Amino acid sequence: MIKTEEYPVTEGIRFRSIPDTRFKTLRIAVNFMLPLEKETAAAHALLPFLLSRASREYPDFTRLNERLSELYGAAIHADVRKLGEAQVLSVAVAGLADRYALEGESISAELSHLLCSILFDPPLVDGLFPEDGFEQEKRQTIEMIDSDFNDKRTFARLRCEELMCDREAFGINRYGSREDVTALRREEMTKVWERVLRTARIEIMALGDCDPVPIYDSFLNAFKKLDRTPVPELHTEIIKEVAKPREFTDTMEVAQSKLVLGLRAGAAVPQDAVASTKLMSAVLGGTPSSKLFLNVREKLSLCYYCASRYDWNKGIVLIESGVETENIDRAKTEILGQLDEIRAGNVTEEELLAAKLSICNSYRTVGDYLGGLENWYVSQAFCEKIQSPEEAAEEISSVTMEQVVQAANRVVLDTVYRMVGKEEAAE
């Protein structure tokens, strides 16, 4: 059983703790949720990285990292991701529980203090973030965008998302565009920081071997001093109808071609029940006993990976595969054929049960990892009712065959993305 505790902060801020001494570590994470918009995406994305490199107390990057090393290899993690059409900026600290300190130090108190100081007390000079840190993080954000291109499986998936949702906010890169990051000015970042603290919807979590009360107190004090404004409504556009599928092809210097199919799921939180679509996606291509794995990979030997994933915050399903160029169309036909099989009700009880057991297994494993627990609760920010992993497992177990077939019939193909290798691929 996962024991969660919630503490009141102020409007739009939730503090949740899951204290558990079976972990040898603690983790404190702050997630800021903002509307994903072209104008602000790059500046927002830069912020968690900019903040986590220094504080007024530790204005020097190296000195801050020395302090983290002294605290037994503690770490500050900054990240940006999309949750539906919300941009989620997160800054987290993780470190060893106090009882393992070789010299009796209190690691948890110090980490909680460090996190608050980097978020609320950055080393501003004349009201601005220091230039070297700003330029560093800008360059590194551009390099993270470049790095996504280097990994072709990831890049193909991101590219399909971008093309499929080019008329929706979801099509915006989580880091903003390369051009928008390049154009960022140091002068605007202080306002961005203040606005994020004041207006973002915020989910704070304290997890693992720690006492959440003093951690809660420090955040409560910090937020009390701020003039919080009502949080804007975070809304995700859910598209369920497709007039005609669009096809896109990029030619690149690669040995293996990629095929990504983007589909509209016809279901997303918070309006629709999503459990049946989750299960349908698992039956189709979520496990080694799924239809895509058994047929497209094992039977036809067309690929090494062929998998389906459902984004229930945005209501889309992406199916990705790496294939020889000459096999792309065959793979596409096969993949859609397997979806048709589910639509026609050609799913055995064994297939259904296997998908259920697999999903329940992954849900029940969540509680063994602090990062997993954080992600579990934060991803449900827009759900009407927050489920524990056990409750979610029970819901999945109760989905019927008819509901899975209905879910498959709601799914419509929207976008076909091909990344095709040039004749003479890279040597």
Place this chain on the structure above:
Amino acid sequence: MRMEKITNERVQDSYYSIKHPSGLRIFVYPKEGSNSTYAIFGTRYGSVDTTFRRSDEKEICKVPEGIAHFLEHKLFESEDGDAFARYAKTGASANAYTSFDMTCYLFSCTENVYESLEILLDFVQSPYFTEQTVQKEQGIIGQEIRMYDDDPQWRVMFNLLKALYHHHPVKIDIAGTVESIAEITPEYLYRCYHTFYNLNNMALCVAGNIDPERVLELCDKMLKPSEQIEVERIFEEEPAGVVQERVEQKLSVTIPLFQLGFKEPARRRTVQELAQTDVLLELLASDASPLYRRLLDQNLINTASFGSEYFEGPGYAAVIFSGESKDPDAVAKEIRGEVERLRREGIPAEAFERARKAVYGRNVAALNSAEAIANAMISLTFAERELFSYIDALAAVQLPDVQKRLEEQLLTENSALSVVFPIK
């Protein structure tokens, strides 16, 4: 049969170590309150084992490159269906991997633990290879190889290994090539299987929500005693020096990638030496180091990709630095310069102390995860090392020993730089 309980006061954990009459070494690490259980069953047999001699044979046997990995794929199939279909009934999430020096089969589950463990023990001991199934797998693995052909991280690593090693098979791609796997036959697979999948050459590690007694009961039921054969792994004599100092490839990337490797004489290091090297790399190149800061200030690395590791196994050992950089040659120059400087000026005591605490803390933290525990235990076991003694060694590392490691490691004359540049 002796079941030994091994306890470490420092980390406040215990595990059980068993030498089973079948020859198998078994480790069970129960974690109170854990929802999941992670089990890994592996053999000390990896991509480097392409030339060997069995103690019951005179002839040296040479097998196609990539065969250990191919065998890993094929072992999932048996005469009466495949292992994934059996796991589908227990809900376990199963997988396998082949590295340079081992092949491992694993699962993670929250229910039906013992049923899943029975499946694991059964299918790994039940080889079934036919012409037809081998042929089918050539298509799938062919696509896996093609995927790695486009993977710049993979390419930059193997280019480095080819630059470091003249003869040692660590330089060969783990999956082999499309040509080498075309030579694989059921006979070759059976031959490798019966040579290396011998319980005396294998280990089982289970961590999480698990009862050691029940693991043993199941092992007693399932394990088939193996004949006592010794396998001599044959590696051609490897010179101390590198093949070439610099290697370059152009791929579809936007930002260049690099790996800088320092080859060193390969002998099995003690846990103390291992701990010393890990602390050395931390103080030399972690984000708290002066080197890291200089590289950042010159816009030469980024925090998302820069790192270092000690890479070692049978017949090979190297320190490898890796990352993305607009100017990999400048990074290499800085790293080599910093090594020289630390040798000359000595390691500062505060930097050493910080690094020691950081490496120690991260290793204790890793014991949160049943997966990390079982994976660490199996690879330590195959290298004749033990988990808790490594953590104790970290807590006890001394500065003079680390300084001594620095004199012996990271020699510029035995280093090579591998770079992947954008096509245009």
